[in-house]
Amino acid sequence: MRPGSLLALAVVLAAGVSCAAQGPQESLPENPQAAAQAPQEDAAPPEAAPWPRQVRAGATTLTMYQPQLDAWDGARLQARAAVGASGGEPPGTRYGVVTLEADTLVDKGTRGVTLAQARIVQSEFPSASAAEKGAWEAAIRAELAGRSRTLELDRLEADLQVLGAGRAGAQQALRNTPPRFVFSSVPALLVSIDGAPVYRRLADLPLERVINTRPLLLRDARGVHYLKIFDGWMSAPALDGRWSVLAAPGAELERAWRQVSDAHLADPLTGQAGPDDPAPRLAAGAPAIYVATAPTELVVTDGAPRYVPIAGTRLLYVDNTTGNMFKSTTDNRSYVLASGRWFRAADEGGPWEYVAPSALPPDFAAIPDDSAKENVKSSVAGTAQAREAAIAAAIPQTATVQVAQTTLPAPVFDGAPQFRPIAGTSLRYIVNTATTIIEAGPSSYYAVQDGVWFSASAPAGPYRVATSVPAEIYAIPPESPLYYVTAVRIYGVEDGSVTVGYTPAYQGTLVDPGSGVVVYGTGYAYQPWMGSYWYGTPVTYGYGASVAYTPWTGWAVAFGLGWAWGAATSSCGWGWGAYPYWGAWAAPAWGAAYGARGGAVAWGARGWAGYT
Numbered sequence: 001m002r003p004g005s006l007l008a009l010a011v012v013l014a015a016g017v018s019c020a021a022q023g024p025q026e027s028l029p030e031n032p033q034a035a036a037q038a039p040q041e042d043a044a045p046p047e048a049a050p051w052p053r054q055v056r057a058g059a060t061t062l063t064m065y066q067p068q069l070d071a072w073d074g075a076r077l078q079a080r081a082a083v084g085a086s087g088g089e090p091p092g093t094r095y096g097v098v099t100l101e102a103d104t105l106v107d108k109g110t111r112g113v114t115l116a117q118a119r120i121v122q123s124e125f126p127s128a129s130a131a132e133k134g135a136w137e138a139a140i141r142a143e144l145a146g147r148s149r150t151l152e153l154d155r156l157e158a159d160l161q162v163l164g165a166g167r168a169g170a171q172q173a174l175r176n177t178p179p180r181f182v183f184s185s186v187p188a189l190l191v192s193i194d195g196a197p198v199y200r201r202l203a204d205l206p207l208e209r210v211i212n213t214r215p216l217l218l219r220d221a222r223g224v225h226y227l228k229i230f231d232g233w234m235s236a237p238a239l240d241g242r243w244s245v246l247a248a249p250g251a252e253l254e255r256a257w258r259q260v261s262d263a264h265l266a267d268p269l270t271g272q273a274g275p276d277d278p279a280p281r282l283a284a285g286a287p288a289i290y291v292a293t294a295p296t297e298l299v300v301t302d303g304a305p306r307y308v309p310i311a312g313t314r315l316l317y318v319d320n321t322t323g324n325m326f327k328s329t330t331d332n333r334s335y336v337l338a339s340g341r342w343f344r345a346a347d348e349g350g351p352w353e354y355v356a357p358s359a360l361p362p363d364f365a366a367i368p369d370d371s372a373k374e375n376v377k378s379s380v381a382g383t384a385q386a387r388e389a390a391i392a393a394a395i396p397q398t399a400t401v402q403v404a405q406t407t408l409p410a411p412v413f414d415g416a417p418q419f420r421p422i423a424g425t426s427l428r429y430i431v432n433t434a435t436t437i438i439e440a441g442p443s444s445y446y447a448v449q450d451g452v453w454f455s456a457s458a459p460a461g462p463y464r465v466a467t468s469v470p471a472e473i474y475a476i477p478p479e480s481p482l483y484y485v486t487a488v489r490i491y492g493v494e495d496g497s498v499t500v501g502y503t504p505a506y507q508g509t510l511v512d513p514g515s516g517v518v519v520y521g522t523g524y525a526y527q528p529w530m531g532s533y534w535y536g537t538p539v540t541y542g543y544g545a546s547v548a549y550t551p552w553t554g555w556a557v558a559f560g561l562g563w564a565w566g567a568a569t570s571s572c573g574w575g576w577g578a579y580p581y582w583g584a585w586a587a588p589a590w591g592a593a594y595g596a597r598g599g600a601v602a603w604g605a606r607g608w609a610g611y612t
Contacts, residue, residue: 052084052398057139060088060132064140065395066491066501067100069159077102077115077156082395085128085136095391096125096133098140111153118144124391126384155493161471162489172424172477174512175523176341176354179295179541183348185305188288189269190298191215191227192542194528197239197293207256210239212534216266218256227289228257229269232282234289243289245282295525295541297338299323310371313363317373324376328361335360339540340379340512340519357381357515379517389518390511398491398501401452401465408447408454408463411435414533417459424477427470430459431529436485440470448485451502467493481526481537484508508538 052065063086067079078101086093099122102115120141125133182190191213199208199219207226210217216228219239226246227234233246233253246253260266271280290298300321307316307327318325324337335344335355342355358381365380367373377385414432419439421428430437437447443457446469454463467490474486487505490498504510512519521540529535 055139055143057085057136058088060085060136062136062139064098066398068394068396069163070099071163072104072156072160074106075104077104078121080394082391083125083136083140084392084395085125085132088132094125094127095388095395096123096128096136097391097394098123098137100144106153108153112150113153113156114150120144124387126387126391158468158471162474165471165473165475172479173514174478174510174519177295177523178343178352178354179297179338180292181336181338181343181348181350181352182290182292182296182298184288184290184298184300185303186288186300187285188290188298188300189229190296190542191217191289191291192296192539193217193291193293194534194536194539195293195530198530198534202256202259205252205256205259207252209256212528212530212536214267215269216257216260218253226253227269228253228266229287230271230280230282234282234286236289239291243286245286292542295539297336297541299325299336301325310363310367310373312368313366314361315363315367319372324373326364326373328363330361330363337376337379339521339523339543340517341523342379357386357512357517379519381515381517386517390516393504393509393511393518396489396491396501396503397451398499399451400497400499402497403465403467404496406452406465408435408449408461410461411437411447411459413459414529414531414535418529422476422480422482424480425472425475427472427476429482432531432533432535434533434535436482438473438482438485440472444470446470446473448488451488451506452498452500453488453490465498466490467498478522479524481524483522484538508540 052063055062055064063084065082065084067081070078070080072078078099080097080099083096083098084093085096098120100118101121102118105114105116106112107114120137123133123137125136128136182188193210194212197210197217198212200211201208202218206221208219210219218226220226223238225236225239225241226249227236227243233249234243235246236243261268290296300323301318302320305318305325306320308319309316314329316327316329326335327333328335332346333344334347335342336352337343342357342360343352344355345352357379360380365377365383367377375385377383378389380386411430411433412435413430417430417437418432419428420431422438428439430439435447435449437445437459439445439459445456445459445463446466447454447456447461447463453466453469455466455469456463469490476483476486484506488502489500491501492499508521510519510522511517520543521538523540525539526537528537
């Protein structure tokens with residue numbers, strides 16, 4: 001048995017505590033074009049990981065998540081563990097973090113390190129009372145008493161290298177350049193294109209498709225554009241022209257739709273919140289269409305913006321939108337929250353500028369906790385909500401995978417592998433494939449898919465589950481489109497199995513090192529690969545992303561607020577709510593990772609070859 005250092009520390013910290021089950025990871029969609037990207041059918045599902053673990057404190061259940069190594073000086077080891085408290089009052093889950101310390105004794109002869117006297121040295125439960133905090137600390141402390149464990153020195157030293165590299169990468173600044181804001185007082189839809197539109201001819205049809213967008217967007221020989229939406233089509237004389245309902249779609253459009261819909265190759269934009277909800281019809285009202293080729297957020301209100309005051313503050317908020325739009329009577333400026341970032345302007349016409357969460361008018365932190373806009377306090381520096389959201393964003397989802405039964409399908413390349421350097425590192429990555437592949441050196445390649453690391457001696461594989469990855473991977477900065485892979489970790493290795501995990505940053509939810517608040521996306525606009533295939537990159541804006549709390553999910557990032565017909569489109573607005581990208585086909589709305597890679601691909605020679 002070869003326990004990993006954090007896994008061994010896990011036993012010290014919570015041995016004997018019941019293990020909470022982990023749900024299986026989401027599977028890829030039923031898509032014949034994605035066969036090369038989908039996991040093999042005989043692959044074993046991941047087992048429940050050793051974490052999280054639970055301990056009772058009266059009526060409250062404390063869930064301790066995978067500890068994260070902070071430091072080791074040879075004599076003492078320090079780690080942090082996020083803790084969720086549920087089952088008491090108020091209902092829902094409240095989050096905190098405990099800093100744990102253990103004494104260590106190194107035996108260089110056996111290459112072992114013994115951990116003993118594990119203890120709590122600090123804790124933070126932002127929304128707990130002093131009595132609750134004391135009771136929860138006591139319950140955790142009782143579980144730690146008298147436990148010891150031996151772990152491998154080599155593994156611990158490797159973890160320290162990863163820790164150092166990770167800190168260097170994590171301190172790189174995110175980008176907060178304002179997106180373009182579009183405001184609409186009528187139902188509207190944003191069609192986001194990944195850069196300038198790229199057209200490809202559809203098979204056996206006199207139509208071209210814009211391949212670097214998810215809806216079905218077509219162009220005929222005259223330059224007229226067509227968008228499949230709801231139960232019909234809308235058209236415009238040009239991409240940036242005025243869109244109107246197409247009364248009589250021709251047979252060629254219907255053939256184009258059948259060609260892609262039969263293979264689930266486009267977002268149908270059905271406008272439903274679920275399969276059982278009535279689908280909207282164009283005859284009952286068509287939305288305004290906005291096409292964007294640069295980072296854009298669409299803010300939609302149900303009629304003219306209606307401002308109402310927030311009690312106890314000098315703030316007004318717009319109550320006829322599901323987005324977050326405010327007016328401060330202190331400086332008479334408008335504020336909008338998008339992807340966890342604040343932007344302000346004199347009015348809707350702009351220009352818009354970024355506002356640091358710590359530089360907001362004090363009234364934002366004073367929004368009452370019973371206000372309809374209480375959730376925005378998770379994006380206001382220094383509030384209990386912001387601290388809890390940041391703790392929740394550090395919680396890893398873990399699973400144990402069997403090495404012999406977990407394989408990575410052979411990567412598919414758009415021609416010969418093309419390498420691009422990863423800024424700030426000696427690493428390179430292959431840009432012309434849907435699979436995330438990093439070159440660490442000659443005959444040293446690492447791929448990540450569905451939160452699992454794989455390794456191979458050649459770009460094409462074969463790939464096996466990795467038992468370690470180079471520490472330099474965790475120094476990848478946010479300016480790289482592969483930054484999200486730094487959230488995927490190997491927590492432990494035993495004979496025949498590897499415990500893996502990823503934090504929400506793998507799916508784009510980050511804690512901004514500059515402000516300490518949770519945001520969505522790095523803010524960088526990356527360059528996709530455009531060849532015979534389109535491989536998209538992670539995006540920050542255009543999804544109506546916002547940090548929110550619910551009793552069912554705790555702190556999380558919600559997407560597609562308001563008039564959002566399909567995950568390929570979004571708004572901060574009003575209406576039916578978002579419908580997942582694959583509609584009733586039920587694939588993950590955002591793929592397995594933040595961006596196209598990690599199990600997703602877009603357009604290929606035979607159409608869409610995967611999902612994003």
